[in-house]
Amino acid sequence: MLYIGIDLGTSAVKLLLMDALGDIKKIVSKEYPIFFPHTGWSEQNPEDWYNATIAGLKELTSDCDRTQINGLSFSGQMHGLVLLDEKDQVIRPAILWNDGRTQKECDYLNNEIGREKLSQYTANIALTGFTAPKILWVKNNEPDNFNKIKKIMLPKDYLAYRLTGNHCTDVSDASGMLLLDVKNKCWSKEMIQILGISEDQLASVHESSDVIGTVKESVANDLGFSNNVHVIMGGGDQAVAAVGTGTVGDGMCNISLGTSGVVFIASKSFAVDEHNALHAFAHADHKYHLMGVTLSAAASNKWWMDEIIGTKDYATEQKGITELGKNNVFFLPYLMGERTPHNNPDARGTFIGMTMNTTREDMTQAVLEGVAYSLRDCLDIARSLGVKIERTRINGGGAKSPLWKKIIANVMNVTVDTINSEEGPAFGAAILACVGCKEYATVEEATSKLIQVIDSVEPDSTLVAAYEEQYKKFVQLYPALKGVFEVMK
Incomplete structure (x- = not known):
């Protein structure tokens, strides 16, 4: 069987196709633009991610037997804010991890709410790149957009939603939002209250190797895939890159x-x-x-x-x-x-x-x-x-x-x-797809069999x-x- 790793980066999406033994068959990369509407701002259009991913999947699988594709998973740029309305339409461009507009919101969280409380609630303190300060920024500066929010998502989770129709996230990526109770792997009720949102506006939380659905029939038909290609949740880029090593x-x-x-x-x-x-x-x-x-x-x-x-x-x-x-x-x-x-x-x-x-x-x-x-x-x-x-x-x-x-x-x-291996996040995502599809019992088992040390410096x-x-x-x-x-x- 064949497995796909999708690494949604800041400048491009990288897609990797491999078999269950870790033999890489093909790698494809598709770029998309990044926008800087003001000094220190950094945004992207989630539709660009999706279109590049679909084009990449078609090219990646053009030379293989697509009936052999069993699963796919994701690695994603972390901390980005994607907002969907009640019709699951994107409300505004995604605010990225390297966007610096939220210093005021970070100062509020760190100094008025307090670093000690933030650490107690989420195991971390506020940084301008994190997602929670971005939500506050939208609340403070774009109240009409804030009032339209039906779902709050991370970049790779938006891709997963477009492929499956399900609003899901994983614990590794959600850890970088300043919204997750990291120790207990659930949403922090205190942070939800501080931000003025509801838990219903957040995605359901999964482990990175969980199967969250199959590719939707309309998407599968467009790609030439079978109707039972499993979609595995995946994780934040650093955690999935770690799986890849x-x-x-x-x-x-x-x-x-x-x-x-x-x-x-x-x-x-x-x-x-x-x-x-x-x-x-x-x-x-x-x-x-x-x-x-x-x-x-x-x-x-x-x-x-x-x-x-x-x-x-x-x-x-x-x-x-x-x-x-x-x-x-x-x-x-x-x-x-x-x-x-x-x-x-x-x-x-x-x-x-x-x-x-x-x-x-x-x-x-x-x-x-x-x-x-x-x-x-x-x-x-x-x-x-x-x-x-x-x-x-x-x-x-x-x-x-x-x-x-x-x-x-x-x-x-x-x-x-x-x-x-030098492939990092895309390889790690493909490994998670293997684990989710039961080729290996655990992530540790998969990496122990697929990754070897070839040189050491003492x-x-x-x-x-x-x-x-x-x-x-x-x-x-x-x-x-x-x-x-x-x-x-």
């Missing part, structure tokens, strides 16, 4: 070195750090996860290479870096502000420690090390909760650098594993000790510069 179960860790950097830790138990520096979300494997984000990871290296040095030959620039753990130059990778642990949009990228002896290689090394230190900030918070992490998987564009993986292994004192005790001293210096830099960032904004 096998980061499930208890104590498994994955580091994503993409544009942003993510430390994702799977856990069988619910946990929240006292400062809410890490996101505490439900996972797509029926358990929980902690997640820390540094906003400029591979983006920092790309900026340094492309804009400052002026080269695309990243590997050559790294060849001259031979001495680790001794660099006197430090880099704070806060080019777009910072999320974890500082939650400070005013933080800025900073080099410090240069002398007349500083070389080009020192600066390049400082960028790689600065990102590793920032990711360690995230990891150490998880360790403070008693989570034991001795190895991590790694993916993303930055993971192609052997040097960067060696630096991370020694800065964090963990074994860094590379796996046999930490070196000498370098670990050297980087421990370097990290002690790094953690002093942000507190010393925080006041400077304030006056520079």
